[in-house]
Amino acid sequence: MKYYIIAGEASGDLHGANLIKELKVKDSDAIFRCWGGDMMQAEGVEIVKHYRDLAFMGFVEVINNLPTIAKNIKLCKNDILQFSPDVVIFIDYPGFNLRIASFAKKHNFKTVYYISPQIWAWKKSRVHQIKRDIDKMLVILPFEKDFYNRFDFKVDFVGHPLLDAIQDIGIPDSSWRIRNSLLEKPIIALLPGSRKQEINTMLPIMLSVANDFKEYQFVVAAAPGQELDFYKPFTEKYPVKLVKGETYALLQNAHAALVTSGTATLETALFNVPEVVCYRGSKISYEIAKRIIKVKYISLVNLIMDKMVVKELIQDELNTKNITLHLNEILEPNIRTQLLADYQLLKEKLGGSGASQRAADKIVSFTAEGK
Numbered sequence: 001m002k003y004y005i006i007a008g009e010a011s012g013d014l015h016g017a018n019l020i021k022e023l024k025v026k027d028s029d030a031i032f033r034c035w036g037g038d039m040m041q042a043e044g045v046e047i048v049k050h051y052r053d054l055a056f057m058g059f060v061e062v063i064n065n066l067p068t069i070a071k072n073i074k075l076c077k078n079d080i081l082q083f084s085p086d087v088v089i090f091i092d093y094p095g096f097n098l099r100i101a102s103f104a105k106k107h108n109f110k111t112v113y114y115i116s117p118q119i120w121a122w123k124k125s126r127v128h129q130i131k132r133d134i135d136k137m138l139v140i141l142p143f144e145k146d147f148y149n150r151f152d153f154k155v156d157f158v159g160h161p162l163l164d165a166i167q168d169i170g171i172p173d174s175s176w177r178i179r180n181s182l183l184e185k186p187i188i189a190l191l192p193g194s195r196k197q198e199i200n201t202m203l204p205i206m207l208s209v210a211n212d213f214k215e216y217q218f219v220v221a222a223a224p225g226q227e228l229d230f231y232k233p234f235t236e237k238y239p240v241k242l243v244k245g246e247t248y249a250l251l252q253n254a255h256a257a258l259v260t261s262g263t264a265t266l267e268t269a270l271f272n273v274p275e276v277v278c279y280r281g282s283k284i285s286y287e288i289a290k291r292i293i294k295v296k297y298i299s300l301v302n303l304i305m306d307k308m309v310v311k312e313l314i315q316d317e318l319n320t321k322n323i324t325l326h327l328n329e330i331l332e333p334n335i336r337t338q339l340l341a342d343y344q345l346l347k348e349k350l351g352g353s354g355a356s357q358r359a360a361d362k363i364v365s366f367t368a369e370g371k
Contacts, residue, residue: 164357265299
């Protein structure tokens with residue numbers, strides 16, 4: 001069967017790659033065409049557009065890039081028609097994917113959404129569009145099934161694919177520090193995000209505390225889609241190291257972390273690394289978001305646990321003084337012990353390993369119906 005998969009961000013690239021791997025096991029004749037990144041491409045699929053050319057963060061930023069977005073939407077629609085897939089699979093990235101889902105449904109393509117948009121946080125009205133345009137929804141957060149049930153839309157909870165991705169990593173590589181010219185000091189990992197826009201905003205403020213923790217070494221996770229030269233203007237003033245495309249290895253070796261809000265906050269917790277969650281957007285984007293996003297927390301860790309497990313520093317709260325204060329807190333043994341206990345409960349709530357396999361099973365069965 002022919003599968004058209006659209007992922008528009010780094011996390012979607014990871015989950016898309018693992019899904020492709022499992023789809024190949026279930027369907028030996030599978031043919032793929034995708035929007036994604038390096039990880040999906042490494043699975044041998046053809047990438048129409050790389051996610052680094054797609055990801056725009058914030059309301060104002062989206063408006064400024066509307067011509068590019070419109071051009072990409074047109075390209076995607078034409079490409080789907082030409083490829084004529086048996087199913088179109090959407091991975092998160094709702095602003096783009098829901099537009100394509102409406103088009104795909106009108107042209108009688110089967111539609112599957114893997115990893116629901118976070119409509120429970122904002123734009124709940126999108127649930128009606130999803131009911132209209134999506135044939136099968138596969139969710140990865142335990143509370144999402146209850147959310148959709150309230151709108152009489154049956155969805156399948158398959159568990160979180162990050163558990164699979166992390167389980168596949170195996171034990172830490174003892175030579176990793178040597179290969180990356182790192183010291184024996186404990187590591188504080190900096191995860192400033194994958195988009196240039198968020199790195200420009202987050203990395204300078206994260207680095208502002210690097211000289212205040214002499215007993216530790218700071219290591220920046222450089223995104224696979226960015227060149228190392230892009231980071232140099234930020235890092236050259238500080239005693240820090242860069243590692244590219246090795247975020248999981250970095251987290252395996254990290255003692256603590258500063259993490260930009262997003263999937264990385266959950267990844268960090270699943271590696272048992274105490275963290276401080278950081279977020280700052282443009283002033284206008286933040287003021288808009290504050291008025292329309294209806295959730296108690298911004299990090300997936302806290303949302304899933306329904307309590308403040310990891311500290312969130314948002315907008316003006318994200319400053320050198322507060323980062324120093326809360327980074328010192330998570331370096332304290334008693335705080336770390338409580339965090340690790342909460343992380344264990346988090347893993348249990350996420351449903352265990354096998355999410356990618358369960359998702360592939362459901363997609364292949366659904367796509368094959370009526371063939």
